[in-house]
Each structure stands twice: as C-alpha cells, then as structure tokens.
Amino acid sequence: xxxxxxxxxxxLRAGSGWSGEVHxxxxxxxxxxxxxxxxxxxxxxxxxNPDLPSVSPSGMxxxxxxxxxxxxxxAQIRDVxxxxxxxxxxxxxxxxxxxxxxxxxxxxLDQFLWSELNKRDDEYGGDAIQRTRFGVELIEGIRAxxxxxxxxxxxxxxxxxxxxxxxxxxxPELLKAIFQPLADAGVDIFHCSERRYWDIEFPGSxxxxxxxxxxxxxxxxxxxxxxxxxxxxSVTELGAQTAVSTDLRPLADRVxxxxxxxxxxxxxxxxxxxxxxKVKEGRFDELLPFSKSALDILT
Numbered sequence: 216x217x218x219x220x221x222x223x224x225x226x227l228r229a230g231s232g233w234s235g236e237v238h239x240x241x242x243x244x245x246x247x248x249x250x251x252x253x254x255x256x257x258x259x260x261x262x263x264n265p266d267l268p269s270v271s272p273s274g275m276x277x278x279x280x281x282x283x284x285x286x287x288x289x290a291q292i293r294d295v296x297x298x299x300x301x302x303x304x305x306x307x308x309x310x311x312x313x314x315x316x317x318x319x320x321x322x323x324l325d326q327f328l329w330s331e332l333n334k335r336d337d338e339y340g341g342d343a344i345q346r347t348r349f350g351v352e353l354i355e356g357i358r359a360x361x362x363x364x365x366x367x368x369x370x371x372x373x374x375x376x377x378x379x380x381x382x383x384x385x386x387p388e389l390l391k392a393i394f395q396p397l398a399d400a401g402v403d404i405f406h407c408s409e410r411r412y413w414d415i416e417f418p419g420s421x422x423x424x425x426x427x428x429x430x431x432x433x434x435x436x437x438x439x440x441x442x443x444x445x446x447x448x449s450v451t452e453l454g455a456q457t458a459v460s461t462d463l464r465p466l467a468d469r470v471x472x473x474x475x476x477x478x479x480x481x482x483x484x485x486x487x488x489x490x491x492x493k494v495k496e497g498r499f500d501e502l503l504p505f506s507k508s509a510l511d512i513l514t
Contacts, residue, residue: 272327
C-alpha cells in the first residue's frame, strides 16, 4: 500500500540530566505525543490562542455536527506528520526509551480513521482502509526519523470522547484491516484503551480489545481501562469516590495466558502513586480509593 521510507535517524545519544537519573534508578520511560485536532478550540479553554488554529480531516467536532473549521489541507497534513517525527527525534536525543503516539479517543489520528468525522473525498478519505493513510504516513514518518531500534507505541481505541459507544470496527476482519497497515508501517506495541478492560470486544470470545489486536496483528499489546477501580472509567459514573479493586488475579491470569502483554494503570495512580509498589509487595489493604478530586490538578 505505502512503502516505508529509508531511515534518516541520528545516532542514539545517551541520556543525561533528569533522563539519566531515571535510568540510574532502574526505570524506563517514554513520552506520549499528542495532537488533539479539532477537540482543541483555540477560542476557549484554559490556553486560548486564536493564532494557533485547530485542524481536522473534515472540520467537524461531532458526528453529524456542523463544520467548525476548514478541512485540513495536504500541506497541513504534511506539517502534522513532520511535527510528530521531529518530536520523536527530540525524545530520542533526550534519552527517552521510546515514544507513544496518542491515536485514540477522538484525537487527530482517530479522527481520520473514524468515518463519522472523516468525510474527505481525496486519498485521505474513503473506506476504512483508505482512511488509514494519514496514520500510516504519520507512523512511517516517525519510523524513518528515529530508525528501527526505537520503540514506537500507538494508543488506539474504539470509543471516542465525542461518543462512548462509537466503534471503528464491528468485526475482527475489519479491525485487522484497519490496524494491520499501521503495524506494518512501524508500530511495535499497541496500547488498547477500553473504558473497562474486562469488557469483551466481540461475541463468542473472552478476549478484550487488546487481546484481539494482539491476535490479529501479531504485535504485543497493552490493556488499560478502569484497572484497580471497582467502577467504570467515567468520572460521571464513578461519582466523588469509588472503592478499590484489590482482586487482580483475573487480570494476572489473562496476562499469563498471553491475551495481552502489559497492563497500564491510570486513575488509580493519581490518588495512590505507590499503587504499583503496593501491588507488587502484596499490600492490598493499603491501596487508596480513587477520588475525582485527584483530577483537579489536571485542569
């Protein structure tokens, strides 16, 4: 479909300063690179900037909504692809251990994949396979810039912030058709976001979203979604506070069976930064419940 460009990666430089300190402590880390597309309104929000316009495939924020911005030009698409590649190179030179591209939750890459927001009639629109072109070019651009030895993670989801019930694919066959080109373009690991990691993806199989993506693409996967919480992910459903889920044995069993490879923890860590250490040491009675007030620091 599209061929990978030859690598122009700079020599790998050892981390120093804060990145060196992270490695000296025995840890590894990767930054997450975002472009939220039309979900950022330059006219409002905590950091309005009318001189920095939002972009999206077709200028729509929600399915069936009005066009609020001009659709991206091909020059703007190239600029976004190049900006991701430059950011990944910067991360590599700073001593990071890889990068993760946020391609989920209705952000820019997801907007191109989602038929409800991608109404383009050029080579970046069309059917489900044609709509992968932007993502493929973005991943290929990053891979060419950083070389083959720098881990590249892609976060993906079926659900969107604009529509929790949205789905890119209703069948395993279509799911593979969408994400195999991205795997072939250079993705090493898929970070598969669900609102509840325990939800099955397709009838007739116990696998969740991460399980199916691993099975279909052959790439390692990360599962995430309400890990460590007794309720669902949504703050509106959680209320002010939710009980802690201390029975992680079913989750560990699924890792052991090879359904997915890594488990990511999000909101539980906001209230309890020592969550992972406590779990590793079996100190489940010390786990702190998640509180919605923990999100205040993010706003």
